[in-house]
Amino acid sequence: MKKTIQRFLGALFALGLVACGQASEDGEGGTGGTGGGGGGGGGTQVVDLEVSPLSLVLGIQQERKIEVVAKDADGEKVEVPVFFRSADPEIALVAGDGTVTGRSKGQTRIEIEAGKVGAVVAVTVEGAPARLELPESVKVALGRTFPIDVILEDADGEDLDPAMLEWTSDDPGIAKVEEGEVVAVGWGETVLTARVNELEAFMTVRTLLRFSEIGVARDHTCGLTTVGTVYCWGLAREGRLGFETEEWQVVAPTRAVGNGARFSALTVGSRHACALDDAGRARCWGANDAGQLGAPGESFSDSPKSVPGLLGLVAIASRGEQTCALDADGKAHCWGGPVGPQPTAVEGGPFVELAVGARHACGLAEEGKVFCWGENGLGQLGRSDLGASEEPVEVEGLAPMRAIAAGHDHVCGITEEGSLVHCWGSNSRGELGRGSVGESGEPGQVHNPFAFKFLALGEATSCAVSEGGTYCWGANDTNQVGSDTVDPEILVPTKIASGPWTFQKIYAGSRHTCGVTAQSEAYCWGDNSLGQLGVPSCDEETDICLYPEYLIGQR
Secondary structure (H helix, E strand, O other): OHHHHHHHHHHHHHOOOOOOOOOOOOOOOOOOEEOOOOOEOOOEOOOEEEEEOOEEEEEEOOEEEOEEEEEOOOOOEEOOOOEEEEOOOOOEEEOOOOEEEEOOOEEEEEEEEEOOEEEEEEEEEEOOEEEEEOOOEEEEEOOOEEEOOOEEEEOOOOEOOHHHOEEEEOOOOOEEEEOOEEEEOOOEEEEEEEEEOOEEEEEEEEEEOOEEEEEEOOOEEEEEEOOOOEEEEEEOHHHOOOOOOOOOEEOOOOOEHHHHOOOOEEEEOOOEEEEEOOOOOEEEEEEOOOOOOOOOOOOEEEEEEEOOOOOOEEEEEEEOOEEEEEEOOOOEEEEOOOOOOOOEEOOOOOOOEEEEOOOEEEEEOOOOOEEEEEOOOOOOOOOOOOOOEEEEEEOOOOOOEEEEEEOOOEEEEEEOOOOOEEEEEOOOOOOOOOOOOOOEEEEEEOOOOOOEEEEEEOOOEEEEEEOOEEEEEEEOOOOOOOOOOOOOEEEEEEEOOOOOOOEEEEEEOOOEEEEEEOOOOEEEEEEOOOOOOOOOOOOOOOOEEEEEEEOOOOO
16 A cells, blocks of 8 residues: 555655655655745735655545645745635545545545645545454453554455444443554453544453562562552462452452552561552551551551651661651651651651661661661661660661562661672571571671672572572571572572572562572462462472462463
């Protein structure tokens, strides 16, 4: 069809019927032409016509409008009458306002004159649609688009422009059509319908889960999808999955939290979870017996509740019953667990990142210094000369950091220079990665000098991602380290088992671990006794998946 239009335009140029230099193939923009004489607007001479589009392709009884702007020598708009004429009204008619209507299959031209300056628009009228076919079904990952392979022909078997199709979706919240492509809006399955004249065709669209973040607790897991929805699975008690259910466990992602509400960040504590919405509000769900929801009152909530008094938050982190968030000024606010139910501003800062433990927390300052506060019985503050501290104290003897993370009772960070991991705090299960077991409050480098780019800590398990692979160490009771080694404690960084995965991010919990690839595909491994992995059962006797398994809903 494009070659036909090009030949037709070429013929018009050869006959001198087009006054512009060159017509664009897609019919957008261009200048109608130049010429002398003619006047308008109080004697102002028209020297140029701006015409859009310069070529039209439309179907029988389909309408398209030609826009014309007359301009003077200074490029200013001139108000003059514009006249339109069809060279062949049997093929296409044109109204006085420039609206062109296709009448029969063929090619013609619309001649334009304003202020004695002329222009021509090439018109191709396609035959009436006689055949419409769509693929029976397609799969599209969340947040992605997919071009539709449409067959649309006239009675002569010539291809027609699919742009004439009218599309509808049984559920636009799952998928819809924009500019000829399927857009995966939400997770699920729906039917798209294409119509033109009396023709109609249907296509089933199944959208596939994709995740940007995972939050891992002990008995449940939540995931933030690439379109901002959150799904939770595993133990369903105390509202921790974010929706009402009579089931005591949900073994796979099934229902979106908050009826599909959109969020920008996610964090998961032991029995609750929180997420940031687009306004920077923290919205939490799950248990509230320790003030996890940021306000006293109900013992739990199975739907997201806004934390009162906080707005404009940019980051959030949880561990145990405690949650902390950063506002746009770098001020930290914490609630739940040792802090109590009311959000409390932390002295010190500003911070660019937070790491939250069960009863302590740390903040990373812009210059790379780390400050911690809370309990210090196991060296969580990185200082051996202090007890608990309500105010942030600097971790001494530490190289400048670019990222930090916290487990229940230990902390690790990635250095700015060399991207090495240094850890401090509890080492009862080898979570500091030093090749031994024992408490240590002093920061020290993990045993192997790998350069890491992403870090995550669980209850007593540590994991990090390097260019060469993903490594974990520490507690391994349910093979949450994911390696071929089944020892209950892994004392140095050990590479997880190889397979069809290369993780960009890693998330460690109490007894299981999850990873996310560059393609936003999630895998989980370890304890699956309550369906917290969101994968098919790996071993019915032990309920343990030894190696990463693909999360349900992604295929």
